Amino acid sequence: HKQVKRICCIGAGYVGGPTCAVIANKAPHIHVDVVDLNEKRISAWKSDHLPIYEPGLVEMTVLPRDGSPDRPPNLFFTTDVKASITKADLIFLCVATPTKYTGIGSGRAADLVYIESATRMIAEAATSDKIVVEKSTVPCKTAASIREILSAVGKPDVHFDILSNPEFLAEGTAIRNLEQPDRLLIGSLTTDRGLRAAASLVDVYAEWVPRERIVTMHLWSSEMAKLAANALLAQRISSINALSAICESTGADIDEVAYAVGLDKRIGPKMLKSSVGFGGSCFRKDVLNLVYIAQTLHLPEVATYWEQVVEMNEYQKQRFSKRIVSCLYTTLTDKRVALLGFAYKKDTGDTRESAAISIVNSLVAEKADVRIYDPKVDADAIWMELQWTSPNFADTQKRVTVCKTAYEACEDAHAAVIATEWDEFNNKDTEVHIREVNGLAVIGRSPSSYSTGSGMQFSNGTLETSPAPKNGHRVIGTASAADGGHLQDGLSMTPTPTS
């Protein structure tokens, strides 16, 4: 089989950028181009301000500056898509596959417009044989459409082999996931050519991943495995959140329940954190994509089953917003609420589908004044997200302030909501300081994973303070969204509060 010397990755996003940074570092003999049509994004990758925040990424790309001795000499970012395709042996498709929002399958089906346009670019630019690898998450059998387009548009003497190599990284831990993946999945046809192409890609990863973790299988299974993995992860979060509603009404503690069930080896402790709901660009879209696939295959019971995972997530977000209102004596009018965290989970600047967005929109609808602070999401990104999602953006502009520190956000607040589990909010010092500012206690994800400080304890899911907070201020417990398999790492799973 062929040795891969040049890789072109189409799509310099949350997946393409970190994946190629790791490949370039681990396989110094491979020339890696990351290409994108978005010039702003490419110049950001070349600058000191990378377009995405991911722990360890700056060190990995070591600020890819042209001519800089720090830069991995084999990693390049460019908008010259065609030239890079022409020279590559292997091409990763890392473009977005968002949910369609108009037309057939609107609100559920995956929009494959970027996959198709990138595929056509490959077909037009390729003058020699290429291995084309789907890294984007795609519906089962997308590789067949890619093959048809490539053979219809490509030059007659050029051969394309198509592989599926879905990405399992979780934002916030992407570099660790890429360096030490639980498994790498490569799907191919079982023809000689297909197996040879798969072997070429196995060699790339085998530079740093133990061979036994590189799993090969049929194309369709590999495509399906990614959707299945995200559906099962999202389902665990919805399951624990559904149980949390019962716990809050009965006096059971969902964290204790999760701890108890997680000790069962068949269940395991991960992805069992009750929260305000999952966010991120993947879970919702991939589960809905699965729902759509089931519907088109005339499997309505299967579709309804998975649809509930998304519905439960919406319910949890609404339930949380209602809880804020009831904690504050059923009216939020002109009350100041600090919202700590806007990213969909800690250690990322990504706000796509963040539960914080729904919380802000419902707080504004209740006429609260909302003061947002997030350590890694800047004001522009927050405003852009709110502009897209606010039912009444003029109102939002009047009521929302983006703050530079947690203290500024909490000043004179009637309540604080921790929407993202950033470590800086899960910190006794911060908590004490914020309480000094305004007599308001700030609490984090849950009673068991977060120290609530002296004189405070949870009861039936509500935090009670002793002595009572000043000015009738109330404290609202919250938790953050989760997407990805490693969120539980580092969190205390003991049933009693620890400091």
Ligand code: NAI
């Ligand atoms: P993204 O939106 O951050 O990046 C996609 C990039 O592709 C954009 O910069 C866009 O300009 C570029 N693009 C689109 N069409 C192009 C074309 N024809 N030529 C060149 N560039 C083009 O998306 P992200 O988050 O990186 O996701 C990519 C895929 O990976 C999706 O299918 C997603 O479901 C999947 N995935 C995402 C994960 C995540 O944590 N974000 C994790 C695992 C899989």
